Amino acid sequence: MAYSEKVIDHYNNPRNVGSFKKDDDGVGTGIVGAPECGDVMKLQIKVENETIVDAKFKTFGCGSAIASSSLATEWLKGKSVEEAQKIKNTDIVEELNLPPVKIHCSVLAEDAIKAALGDYQKKADEKNPKVEEAAASS
Amino acid sequence: MKLPIYLDNHSTTPCDPRVVEVMLPYFTEKFGNSASRNHSFGWEVEEGVEQARKQIAHLIGADAKEIIFTSGATESDNLALQGIVAMYREKGDHIITSSTEHRAVIDTAKYLEKKGVTVTFLPVDKAGMVSPDDVRNAITDKTILISVMLANNEIGTINPIAEIGKVAKEKGIIFHCDATQGVGKIPVNVQEMGIDLMSFSAHKIYGPKGIGALYVRRRAPRVRLEPMIYGGGHERGMRSGTLPVPLIVGFGKAAELCEQEMATESARMAKMRDRLQEGIMGAMEEVYLNGHPTERLPGNLNISFAYVEGEALLMGVKEIALSSGSACTSATLEPSYVLRALGVGSDLAHSSIRFGLGRFNTDEEIEYTIDRMLKAVTHLREMSPLYEMAKEGIDLKNVQWAAH
Numbered sequence: 001m002a003y004s005e006k007v008i009d010h011y012n013n014p015r016n017v018g019s020f021k022k023d024d025d026g027v028g029t030g031i032v033g034a035p036e037c038g039d040v041m042k043l044q045i046k047v048e049n050e051t052i053v054d055a056k057f058k059t060f061g062c063g064s065a066i067a068s069s070s071l072a073t074e075w076l077k078g079k080s081v082e083e084a085q086k087i088k089n090t091d092i093v094e095e096l097n098l099p100p101v102k103i104h105c106s107v108l109a110e111d112a113i114k115a116a117l118g119d120y121q122k123k124a125d126e127k128n129p130k131v132e133e134a135a136a137s138s
Numbered sequence: 139m140k141l142p143i144y145l146d147n148h149s150t151t152p153c154d155p156r157v158v159e160v161m162l163p164y165f166t167e168k169f170g171n172s173a174s175r176n177h178s179f180g181w182e183v184e185e186g187v188e189q190a191r192k193q194i195a196h197l198i199g200a201d202a203k204e205i206i207f208t209s210g211a212t213e214s215d216n217l218a219l220q221g222i223v224a225m226y227r228e229k230g231d232h233i234i235t236s237s238t239e240h241r242a243v244i245d246t247a248k249y250l251e252k253k254g255v256t257v258t259f260l261p262v263d264k265a266g267m268v269s270p271d272d273v274r275n276a277i278t279d280k281t282i283l284i285s286v287m288l289a290n291n292e293i294g295t296i297n298p299i300a301e302i303g304k305v306a307k308e309k310g311i312i313f314h315c316d317a318t319q320g321v322g323k324i325p326v327n328v329q330e331m332g333i334d335l336m337s338f339s340a341h342k343i344y345g346p347k348g349i350g351a352l353y354v355r356r357r358a359p360r361v362r363l364e365p366m367i368y369g370g371g372h373e374r375g376m377r378s379g380t381l382p383v384p385l386i387v388g389f390g391k392a393a394e395l396c397e398q399e400m401a402t403e404s405a406r407m408a409k410m411r412d413r414l415q416e417g418i419m420g421a422m423e424e425v426y427l428n429g430h431p432t433e434r435l436p437g438n439l440n441i442s443f444a445y446v447e448g449e450a451l452l453m454g455v456k457e458i459a460l461s462s463g464s465a466c467t468s469a470t471l472e473p474s475y476v477l478r479a480l481g482v483g484s485d486l487a488h489s490s491i492r493f494g495l496g497r498f499n500t501d502e503e504i505e506y507t508i509d510r511m512l513k514a515v516t517h518l519r520e521m522s523p524l525y526e527m528a529k530e531g532i533d534l535k536n537v538q539w540a541a542h
Contacts, residue, residue: 034539035485
């Protein structure tokens, strides 16, 4: 199968490979996929003041999966948490010119983004008890 | 050294220039129909065909009359299975084969299952070998055919064909062997191995694509087949159709060259393969050999690189032509059924790479490949979350994965 130039570029020069400490403040981690399926993506975001200031990934999967997650980290950086929720797998398909058999790679990347955002939110909620509750008790 | 490097010789091989040379006159000057009995155009090409039949028969210890030309090993496999079932259906309706056969056998067997035939797919051991005892135990009074491959196309494991042939003979059951990957690479003798029907093709042995053969035993026992293609009654009535003479002549020459060069070539191939294996496996942790450590085709090497996905790895060494058992390289999105049959986990099946060495590979290419593989695997492991987790001491088997 011939890959698009953008996929090849992300494969050869993956952006933002690496890891944050999961327990650090403002870090959200999403791990999706399974080794048996041939794809596992780990995507992490670092949030300050509701803005994603940094993102990192590690991916076990084909070239398209690597490219999808690499692209996702690029797109996440600088976005607000709310904006990040709007990233769709179809955007990734379009940008990387993925063929139909590789669409699941982009779906996995969207799932990873959602999982990382969800993890960040959960940690933030645990740390700062619900605003309404806080307001009610004062 | 020229790039790209071809290391996918189980898939197909280039035509040897010496083969092409003998084929060429048969396209233009010697263009006759070998079935034309009334003029010299027919006679001269018939001579070419019969010469090729002898060369091919000699390579496998058969008589020239026992070679039936087909379009390739897939057709030969189909003809063997379907032809035997159609001919001997009244005697019984059970066939025995193995779970790591080529798709041409497996899918034909499954088609026959739909037609009411009972099929036993024998398991293989961890090295991919079929046990002759399992064959014996699977035989019933309804068994009409045993079909076991000589050497596997993915892992190169060589089955104990002579022993299975002996079991078949003892029980008086016809024995078909798909020998596509083994013929021309390792010694094959249909007498010594007790084979009654054998499929193989030219393009795996440096001959042209589009031509194959089915060996059909003529005596002790005389095997009969119901044809799949009817017409002019060519090939003892088992396979009608005008013979593709240039391809047949090339097939013959290819067989002759393999026979002449087998001893030196297989030794050279095994030496290169062993160097490739050692160069990769000796330099890297968590790489696993798939298949049999010794009973293996000399040009075959199949390795799983843990924590790295096969297709991504192929992409990292795209100037080297290789094949992977990863689902991503197949249309079905399932990883290699051959590796799964050996008990290799899906994760490692996704991580497998097949190296297929051939006549035109050089030591220099092997050294280059070792270097490129080590670099590509390292690059991918650095970005693998599984490798990171394993390094942290997490047992990946105990992780709750969100399967998709």
